[in-house]
Amino acid sequence: MTVLAVTEHRRGELRPVSMELLSVGRELADATEGDLHVAVISGDVEGYADRLNCEGVDTIHTVADGEEFNHDIYTQAVTQLAETVEPTVLLAPDTVNGLDYVPAVADRLDAPLLTDAIELTYDEELTITRERYEGKVETTFDIDASPAAATIRPGVWPRANGTGSAEITAFDATIDESAVRSNVTGYQELGGEVDVTEADVLVAVGRGIESEDNLEIVRNLADALDATIAASRPVIDNGWVSADRQVGQSGKTVTPDLYIAVGISGTVQHVSGVRAETFIAINDDPNAPIFEVADYGVVDDLFEVVPALTEQLS
Amino acid sequence: MKILVTVTEAATVDTVFEIDGLGVDDRYLSTDLNEWDAYALEEAVQLTEEAGEVVTVTIGPDSVEETVRQALAKGADRAIRIWDDRLAAHSVLDPLTKAAVLEAVVADEQPDLVFTGVQSADDRFGATGTALASRLDWAWGTVVNDLQLDTTVAHVTRELEGSLEELTDTRRPAVLTIQTGINEPRFASLQDITRAQQADITVKSLTELGLSEDALVSSIEQTALYEPESESEATVFDGSPEETAAELATVIEETGVAQ
Numbered sequence: 330m331t332v333l334a335v336t337e338h339r340r341g342e343l344r345p346v347s348m349e350l351l352s353v354g355r356e357l358a359d360a361t362e363g364d365l366h367v368a369v370i371s372g373d374v375e376g377y378a379d380r381l382n383c384e385g386v387d388t389i390h391t392v393a394d395g396e397e398f399n400h401d402i403y404t405q406a407v408t409q410l411a412e413t414v415e416p417t418v419l420l421a422p423d424t425v426n427g428l429d430y431v432p433a434v435a436d437r438l439d440a441p442l443l444t445d446a447i448e449l450t451y452d453e454e455l456t457i458t459r460e461r462y463e464g465k466v467e468t469t470f471d472i473d474a475s476p477a478a479a480t481i482r483p484g485v486w487p488r489a490n491g492t493g494s495a496e497i498t499a500f501d502a503t504i505d506e507s508a509v510r511s512n513v514t515g516y517q518e519l520g521g522e523v524d525v526t527e528a529d530v531l532v533a534v535g536r537g538i539e540s541e542d543n544l545e546i547v548r549n550l551a552d553a554l555d556a557t558i559a560a561s562r563p564v565i566d567n568g569w570v571s572a573d574r575q576v577g578q579s580g581k582t583v584t585p586d587l588y589i590a591v592g593i594s595g596t597v598q599h600v601s602g603v604r605a606e607t608f609i610a611i612n613d614d615p616n617a618p619i620f621e622v623a624d625y626g627v628v629d630d631l632f633e634v635v636p637a638l639t640e641q642l643s
Numbered sequence: 644m645k646i647l648v649t650v651t652e653a654a655t656v657d658t659v660f661e662i663d664g665l666g667v668d669d670r671y672l673s674t675d676l677n678e679w680d681a682y683a684l685e686e687a688v689q690l691t692e693e694a695g696e697v698v699t700v701t702i703g704p705d706s707v708e709e710t711v712r713q714a715l716a717k718g719a720d721r722a723i724r725i726w727d728d729r730l731a732a733h734s735v736l737d738p739l740t741k742a743a744v745l746e747a748v749v750a751d752e753q754p755d756l757v758f759t760g761v762q763s764a765d766d767r768f769g770a771t772g773t774a775l776a777s778r779l780d781w782a783w784g785t786v787v788n789d790l791q792l793d794t795t796v797a798h799v800t801r802e803l804e805g806s807l808e809e810l811t812d813t814r815r816p817a818v819l820t821i822q823t824g825i826n827e828p829r830f831a832s833l834q835d836i837t838r839a840q841q842a843d844i845t846v847k848s849l850t851e852l853g854l855s856e857d858a859l860v861s862s863i864e865q866t867a868l869y870e871p872e873s874e875s876e877a878t879v880f881d882g883s884p885e886e887t888a889a890e891l892a893t894v895i896e897e898t899g900v901a902q
Binding site for chain 1: 654655656658659660662665667735737738739742764765766767768769770771772773774776777778782783784785786800801802803804805806807808809810811812813814817823824827861862863864865866867868869870871873874875876877878879880884885887888889890891892894895898899900
């Protein structure tokens, strides 16, 4: 069988998940001694193709239309390429932009789609594992169709490396401009006064804090440690903490010496943004996924543990 | 202006739970209006405050009506619920299946815009809005955290990863998937809640939507559901808050950051 993996780039750089896509694509193709085809669309496709030419890649299709990501161009180009390559499995990253066009391609190809795959195997049909209920359980699905489409969670598979001998070929997509109904007019970086990426010590607060007034105990702990306060998404959405302090997929990626997560459940969207030397979690749910990534934990009421810890450190 | 908002009931699992077949035992699930949909609804209600109508659509059995009534209490004018035995027979309602159902509802209702939440909190497929737009041959914008409407164009801000936002102009009609934080969803007053309890919810089957037997054949079959094995390597301290705090303080001192 053939696997077609559609890579992603942004503002002139291939995103790391693109290299992960090559690994999972190769694994799947190997299951049937099949071929791995890779697509790269818009921008400097030749430059990208050189970097994507890793061990295990058989063919790289370049589509030169467009500069930055535009979902209407991607949808048309990938649909046409898939109709030519006829893959058994179509793979793309489970990212904001991946989810912005893959469902439309799946609809046009009449290909069943599952998103956010964390495991993919192929044995006569495609089997996909994904999480449910914020990772409390995992589910598996069999998909009996060709093509089948899946988006893969970033950070799960290793990045491909080595130098390959792929055939690099330009694919001539026919882009119907009248069907390009969205136009990207610009980008903006979310700035702010606080740079959590520079902090050595972060005290991060999540939904478990329950109200804005309760932030006081977190501030006291941060003061005792001379730490910077960070937050997970729900706290930012509530406006309790400014958006520049958001850690996670849609916020910043941080690399502190010490990260103390207070009342954070630990969704992948949050923890994918943390690379800490020492990671401490305080949460009253023993099954919270935050304990999967923490080095040290306390399973107890944060309203008791946090003031007691501040007391100890003062 | 008429805006159709998709509303889903999302479940969270208790700390301790049991698995029953291919699902979590209902006794350990708490359900609520999906957080993303609350923001989508609020956005629609604000845009139609002066003139217009907000209609919600929910795919689900009788038991989701409490959640639908929450949406009515928070400002929706009307609610539609789609369910029948054919939908109940699916082991999973995947995004393309849901999009096919919603397409038929859009054909019935003829809204000017469709809003969905970016994703549901429990399944997190995050794909239904884009699939629906494709089926309708409409424009779309996803993960929208700011929206300004013109007569022919929606100016949207899309939230990408890593504190980066994309500014995009999308033609109307459009399906927009709404991100949390775009507004402040209102709390329903007691009066609103009472009114919502008495409101009629229009229930339709696939046949009533004109969807034939073979319109919704999905080749996705759920085969298992299980609790993943913990890979935790965390040292978890036990004891009173004072005792565990003392252990944490020792760990923190050993990192050397507290000096």
